[in-house]
Amino acid sequence: MLQLTQIFSIALFNLRSITERKGAALTAAIGIAGVVGVLVGVLAIAQGFKRAMTVSGSPDVAVVLRSGADSEMTSGLTRDDTRIIQDAPGIARSASGPLTSAELFVIINLPKRSTGTDANIPLRGIQAGAYEVRGNIQLLKGRRFETGKNEVIVGVGAANAFAGLDLGQKIKVGQNTWDIVGIFSAGGGIAESEIWADADVLQPAYNRSDSFQAVYVKLDSPDLFQDFKDSLTTQPKINVKVQRQSEFYAEQSTAVTEFITTIGVFIASMMAFGALFGALNTMYSAVAGRTREIATLRALGFGSTPVIISVLAESILLSLVGGALGAGAAYLLFDGYRASTINFQTFSQVTFAFNVSPALLGQAIAFATGIGLIGGLFPAIRAARLPIAQGLREV
DSSP states (O other): OHHHHHHHHHHHHHHHGGGGGHHHHHHHHHHHHHHHHHHHHHHHHHHHHHHHHHTTOOTTEEEEEETTOSSGGGOOEEHHHHHHHHTSTTBOEETTEEOEEEEEEEEEEEEBTTTOOEEEEEEEEEOTTHHHHHOOOEEEEEOOOOTTSSEEEEEHHHHHHBTTOSTTOEEEETTEEEEEEEEEEOTTSGGGGOEEEEHHHHHHHTTOTTEESEEEEEBSOGGGHHHHHHHHHTOTTOOEEEEEHHHHHHHHHHHHHHHHHHHHHHHHHHHHHHHHHHHHHHHHHHHHHTHHHHHHHHHTTOOHHHHHHHHHHHHHHHHHHHHHHHHHHHHHHHTTOEEEEEETTTTEEEEEEOOOOHHHHHHHHHHHHHHHHHHHHHHHHHHHHSOHHHHHHOO
């Protein structure tokens, strides 16, 4: 009980005296705020990209590719293959037939609105079932394209990021000109980065004859996935791989999210060293300025442990203030900010919104607390070990 009283008394005294050292304290807090802001900003990119890739994934939707393909770009299926897939058990049906969409995936170049530089954008040929298969497609402007016509609808992310994709405009791709008749959203998912057209019109435009690259399938229930998969992987007439849509998109996002996370942690770690030295300097100065006070307290019977904990409390408090400032600024600046980056799997642009989640903010605050703990530990030990007689002689 006595130690708790001593800890509380010294810590309260230290905290009240921060205003006397406000310059050094503010410098340390701002340094930590900068570290946290950078860390949150970079990791928000990774989280936003991952969210855009995974939010589209539904457990009752399966993606069928050619066996051995790691993306739609490297896959290939014939029309006969797609018919066999449509006849597999477990597929949901509507009045018009099985809920499937055999799709074609090609890359086109369009300039970015922000820089004017060309970037790769996915142009996806779909069948009529694509809307019901995905289930989260909502038209924001215009209408759906009509089958058999050179018409496209554009994801809202692509429309905002790339020039020439406004409703009513025309885009020329190769020898074909396409009318933009609609703008759609997909719940923040990857489809918002794409342009959609009729697959049967897109095939001759790209000399793809009767080939597709993937079949998206809506299942009656997520529990039927294994039966559906087994029926196709044991089918001797085709050679395919079957994945849940959620697993497929998670794989597609792994390379980019790991790369961005690694870079972000590296940059933040380098900055953290600078902030750590700032915290050390601040706390050493604080200890040096209160040498006589600490020695007097020791002479009056205060133990070493209360002294150590009081110095650590001050250091951690400064770190928490800096961490909160950095996290708050990062949230205000970055959360929801829209950008685009390349997907290493398809070498095409994916538009997404930065995602500053509560979990990410919590990690950033913990990171700042760690800096404060380390930054205050050595000065605290020095203060506790300082001989009383030497401390009382300090001017």
